[in-house]
Amino acid sequence: MAYTEEELKKELETKEYEYGFYTDIDSETFPIGLSEEIVERISAKKNEPEWMTQWRLEAFRAWKKMDEPDWANVHYKKPDFQAISYYSAPLKKDKYESIDEVDPELLATFEKLGISLDEQKKLAGVAVDIVVDSVSVATTFKKTLGEKGIIFCSISEAIQDHPELVKKYIGSVVPVKDNFYAALNSAVFSDGSFCYIPKGVRCPMELSTYFRINQAGTGQFERTLVIADESSYVSYLEGCTAPSRDENQLHAAVVELVALDHSEIKYSTVQNWYPGGKDGVGGVYNFVTKRGICHTHSKISWTQVETGSAVTWKYPSCILKGDYSIGEFYSIALTNNYQQADTGTKMVHLGKNTKSTIISKGISAGKSQNSYRGLVQVHPRATNARNFSQCDSLLMGNDCGAHTFPYIEVRNNSAQIEHEATTSKIGEDQVFYCNQRGIDPEKAIALIVNGFSKEVLNKLPMEFAVEAQKLLEISLEGSVG
Amino acid sequence: MITIENLHAQVEGKKILNGIDLDVKSGEVHAIMGPNGSGKSTLSSVIAGHHDYEVTEGTMLLEGEDLSEMSAEERAHKGIFLSFQYPVEIPGVSVTNFIKTAINANRKAHGLENMPANEMLKKIREKSALLEIDSRFLSRSLNEGFSGGEKKRNEIFQMAMLEPKLSILDETDSGLDIDALKIVANGVNKLRSKDNAIIVITHYQRLLEYIVPDFVHVLFDGKIVKSGTKDLALELEAKGYDWIKELV
Numbered sequence: 001m002a003y004t005e006e007e008l009k010k011e012l013e014t015k016e017y018e019y020g021f022y023t024d025i026d027s028e029t030f031p032i033g034l035s036e037e038i039v040e041r042i043s044a045k046k047n048e049p050e051w052m053t054q055w056r057l058e059a060f061r062a063w064k065k066m067d068e069p070d071w072a073n074v075h076y077k078k079p080d081f082q083a084i085s086y087y088s089a090p091l092k093k094d095k096y097e098s099i100d101e102v103d104p105e106l107l108a109t110f111e112k113l114g115i116s117l118d119e120q121k122k123l124a125g126v127a128v129d130i131v132v133d134s135v136s137v138a139t140t141f142k143k144t145l146g147e148k149g150i151i152f153c154s155i156s157e158a159i160q161d162h163p164e165l166v167k168k169y170i171g172s173v174v175p176v177k178d179n180f181y182a183a184l185n186s187a188v189f190s191d192g193s194f195c196y197i198p199k200g201v202r203c204p205m206e207l208s209t210y211f212r213i214n215q216a217g218t219g220q221f222e223r224t225l226v227i228a229d230e231s232s233y234v235s236y237l238e239g240c241t242a243p244s245r246d247e248n249q250l251h252a253a254v255v256e257l258v259a260l261d262h263s264e265i266k267y268s269t270v271q272n273w274y275p276g277g278k279d280g281v282g283g284v285y286n287f288v289t290k291r292g293i294c295h296t297h298s299k300i301s302w303t304q305v306e307t308g309s310a311v312t313w314k315y316p317s318c319i320l321k322g323d324y325s326i327g328e329f330y331s332i333a334l335t336n337n338y339q340q341a342d343t344g345t346k347m348v349h350l351g352k353n354t355k356s357t358i359i360s361k362g363i364s365a366g367k368s369q370n371s372y373r374g375l376v377q378v379h380p381r382a383t384n385a386r387n388f389s390q391c392d393s394l395l396m397g398n399d400c401g402a403h404t405f406p407y408i409e410v411r412n413n414s415a416q417i418e419h420e421a422t423t424s425k426i427g428e429d430q431v432f433y434c435n436q437r438g439i440d441p442e443k444a445i446a447l448i449v450n451g452f453s454k455e456v457l458n459k460l461p462m463e464f465a466v467e468a469q470k471l472l473e474i475s476l477e478g479s480v481g
Numbered sequence: 482m483i484t485i486e487n488l489h490a491q492v493e494g495k496k497i498l499n500g501i502d503l504d505v506k507s508g509e510v511h512a513i514m515g516p517n518g519s520g521k522s523t524l525s526s527v528i529a530g531h532h533d534y535e536v537t538e539g540t541m542l543l544e545g546e547d548l549s550e551m552s553a554e555e556r557a558h559k560g561i562f563l564s565f566q567y568p569v570e571i572p573g574v575s576v577t578n579f580i581k582t583a584i585n586a587n588r589k590a591h592g593l594e595n596m597p598a599n600e601m602l603k604k605i606r607e608k609s610a611l612l613e614i615d616s617r618f619l620s621r622s623l624n625e626g627f628s629g630g631e632k633k634r635n636e637i638f639q640m641a642m643l644e645p646k647l648s649i650l651d652e653t654d655s656g657l658d659i660d661a662l663k664i665v666a667n668g669v670n671k672l673r674s675k676d677n678a679i680i681v682i683t684h685y686q687r688l689l690e691y692i693v694p695d696f697v698h699v700l701f702d703g704k705i706v707k708s709g710t711k712d713l714a715l716e717l718e719a720k721g722y723d724w725i726k727e728l729v
Contacts, residue, residue, distance in 0.1 A: 433569045436529050437583035437639065438557035438590065447582055451573030451622070 030087040036060060039187050042087050046156050046190070049163060059176035059186030066180045069313075072342035073371040073403055076311045079250050079285060084219045086188045141205065149198040152207055155223050158194035165196055169227055173256040173293045173319070181252040181287040181313075185221045189254070192222035197232040197263070206461055208237040219250035226256070228263035228298075235266040237464055248310060249274070249284045257292030257300055261322065264299045265292065268460050269316075270468050273308035275475075278366075280338030283310025290314065296322030296351070303459045305468040306333040306343060307475040315373065317346035320354035320382075327356040330456040332468070334449075334475050335368030335400070344374035344405075349385035349415070358389040361453045364400035365476055371403040378415040385415045393423040394452050396445075396476070446473040482507050482647050482678040483528070488539035490527045497523040499703035500539070505647070508675040512689055512714060513682045515700035516722040521682045522566060524700070525651045528680075529563040530556045543647065558590035560646030564636040564653050571623040576635060577605060579623045580642050587643065608641040612668045629656025630665075637668045648672075649680045654688035666691030686718040701725055 030038065039060045043053040068078055145152050151162060158166050176186040193209040209224065228234055251273060259265050267290075276283025286309035292300040302316040318327025329345035347356035356376065364370040370393070378385045393402035404421055426448055434444035449472050450457065457465050483505050490498040497520045505511050515521050527534045528541060530553035541548040543559055551559070571579065585595045596604075609619060612634050624632055633653050640648050650669070654662055669692050673679065681692055689697070689711060697713040698705045701722075706729055707713065717725070 427569065430569045430571055432531055432553060433565065433571075434583075435553035436557055436563050436565075437579075437643070438554050438587040439583055440552075440554050440586065443582070443586060447574055447579070448571055451571055454573035 030085050032085045033082045034086055038086055042188055042190060045087065048159055051167060052159055056187050059183050062177045063183035063187055066183055068180050072313050073369065074311050074313065074340040074342050079248065084250060086219060087190050148201050150201060150203055151196040153194055155192040155194045155225060165227065169258050170225055173258060173291050174254050174289050179289060182254050182289040185223060185252050185254045189221045189223040192224045195226045195234065195236065197228045197234045199229045200231045203234040206235050206237055210239050219252065222253045224255040226265060227258045228260060228265045230260045231262040233264045235461060237268045237461065239270045248282060251284050251286050253288045255290040259292060259294045259298035259300050261296045262298060266301045268464055269304040270464060270471065271306045271308050272471060275308050275339050276310040278337045285310060286312045286314060288314040290316035293319045293321055294325035294327060297324045298322060299326040301328040303330040303456065306341060307471050310339060312341040312343055314343045315345055318356065319348045319350065320356065321350045323351040324353045325351055329358045330459045331360045332453045332456045333370055334363040334472060335370045336475055337366040337368060339368040342371040342373055344372045346375040347387060349378045349382040352383045354382055354385050356387045359455055360391045361456055362393045362402050363449060364402050365396040367399045369401045371405060373405040375407040376417060378410040378412050380411045382412050383414045385412060387417045389419045391421045395425045445476055449476055482544060484542045486540050488541060489537045490523060490534050491537055492534050497703050498527065501705055505678045505680060507678055510673065510679045510681060510692065510694045512694035512697045513680060513700055514697060514714060514717060519700045520703040521700055522651055525563055525649045525682055528649060529553055529561060558587055562640050562643055562645030562648045564640060564648065564650045566652040566655060568624050568632045568636055570625045572625050574623050575620050576623055577619045580639055584642060604642065608638055611641055611671055612638050613664050614638055630658065630661030633657055633665055637665050641668065641672055647678050649682065651682045652684065654683055654685065663691060686714045689714045699725055701729055
């Protein structure tokens with residue numbers, strides 16, 4: 001007989017996280033706890049110049065005086081920041097020159113993750129930087145990119161090899177004192193990706209970073225800095241997974257984007273950190289600060305597909321500083337079981353004739369809570385600013401929640417602001433209609449959810465869009481209400 | 482094609498079908514008529530396998546195979562098609578994408594590979610021409626913002642694409658103006674063959690002028706109370722359903 005809601009719920013509950021394996025790689029892990037000494041040790045470990053050490057210490061001192069924010073619509077046991085190890089790295093530390101040198105265990109890990117570092121990927125034209133726990137372990141395609149003057153490496157390498165760029169831009173978009181998690185990240189970040197596109201260069205391939213938390217009891221604090229010089233273009237992708245663990249893992253990343261005049265940065269994320277068990281035990285706390293600054297005639301476009309993490313706190317934002325600059329935010333946030341997401345964006349219009357677009361699609365299933373929180377701010381000088389926001393929520397079942405918190409602050413009368421919002425439920429009649437056409441319930445839900453998310457999926461680069469669709473399908477298998 | 486015997490069904494404890502007997506053979510078109518609330522739409526939902534309806538007694542055999550344990554999608558794979566009275570909207574899913582998914586799901590159930598893209602395209606072109614469907618229509622979201630006529634035409638388009646053995650047209654004429662009705666009926670007539678069968682469920686005789694049935698059954702209070710040829714439809718039209726009520 002046809003599926004009943006009960007049966008479907010059961011099936012959904014038994015669906016497990018695919019990336020929950022742990023790889024036995026020799027690692028060096030710092031003792032737990034955080035102090036000035038630990039911060040200095042991290043800096044020393046990475047052989048950083050004095051200015052970087054001082055910058056970290058300044059962040060640490062600021063962090064000590066700050067309180068963990070509690071305004072978001074999420075409830076969780078606050079992490080004990082003294083019970084986390086702030087540095088963990090696979091033991092073979094030297095950067096690999098070629099893939100052949102990489103620890104086979106690690107390569108096997110990537111294979112399980114569906115990341116191939118082989119020819120196929122090269123043909124697809126994606127350069128990849130891999131960050132496991134806290135350290136970047138492999139960057140592909142460096143040479144090809146180098147010929148165009150593009151720098152794509154780990155942030156640790158950038159601090160060594162391009163200190164002038166790092167010094168100039170790090171903390172320029174997200175200051176060390178910006179917020180609790182950003183300050184923490186600034187003090188202890190151990191790696192991340194760095195990218196610089198020179199003037200007038202169009203990056204010929206997608207740049208990609210894959211993040212993975214492997215070790216238990218560690219936090220991941222990566223730092224990404226992308227600089228697009230005048231009239232350049234880059235499309236950047238990041239993906240994340242973590243093993244299934246009963247304790248909560250902390251992930252507090254900072255991403256800074258700098259789009260100089262007439263440049264464009266497209267930043268896409270598929271976030272699939274371990275969401276916790278079906279009973280809500282474990283999972284990653286994903287507290288991330290992402291922000292970009294747009295200079296004259298430049299454009300930053302954030303696209304995110306958020307399916308993982310137990311708790312997500314994330315607001316990729318654009319500071320539209322230059323005249324005629326454009327900010328975009330396209331988001332799909334899917335929560336299931338006991339997941340909680342409070343995510344959205346900030347569009348700060350400072351320049352004249354600035355434009356922003358926000359399209360947010362929230363999908364809630366199980367007992368999850370999914371909130372959109374967005375701020376559109378138009379400053380007095382920002383004449384003719386325009387914003388369009390659309391927030392759609394899709395609910396599955398009767399035990400989940402969808403919330404929308406839009407904030408609009410306008411201090412210039414010429415602004416045009418539009419906000420649209422809808423809430424709908426996947427109907428049994430929709431599922432039955434599909435069933436009648438021979439489409440089984442799981443496929444039917446995937447079809448409906450993909451249709452709902454289409455506007456955002458279309459914004460992703462091709463190969464990522466396919467992956468994202470599959471991920472939505474997996475994360476929701478069998479849920480209907 | 483389908484043999485229904487002594488079918489009883491209820492929804493939320495309320496008895497709707499009270500012993501239906503119906504035998505539809507290949508190549509036949511049967512019309513089921515009846516006043517509102519007589520159980521017409523329930524019968525179509527029960528045949529299609531909607532889980533809100535509970536079969537309490539009786540059997541349904543499709544080409545000798547018992548349907549009772551089959552899910553709705555399994556019944557679809559066996560060749561049952563329901564043209565919905567109120568087709569649902571699926572935003573963001575185009576008519577083309579939907580039918581592609583449906584066709585490939587059915588092929589998969591029969592152990593076949595996905596239909597090659599060029600073959601699919603050819604078929605879509607051919608069948609949309611049959612129903613005078615504009616190619617722009619095919620890229621629109623399924624049923625979203627469709628007029629009544631467009632919705633019904635889309636149902637018959639799907640029927641043409643899926644080539645079912647048994648089609649049930651549930652009030653396909655409702656919401657159609659006369660021009661749309663002719664196009665839809667014309668399409669259905671072209672799909673009639675000696676290998677398939679059609680059950681037309683309708684309140685009015687109008688549709689039957691265009692889709693001429695071999696048999697007409699009158700449903701009342703969950704039972705077939707009178708059967709005949711197409712003349713019965715005309716008689717009903719002239720005398721009204723009260724006449725049937727008196728017969729019972």
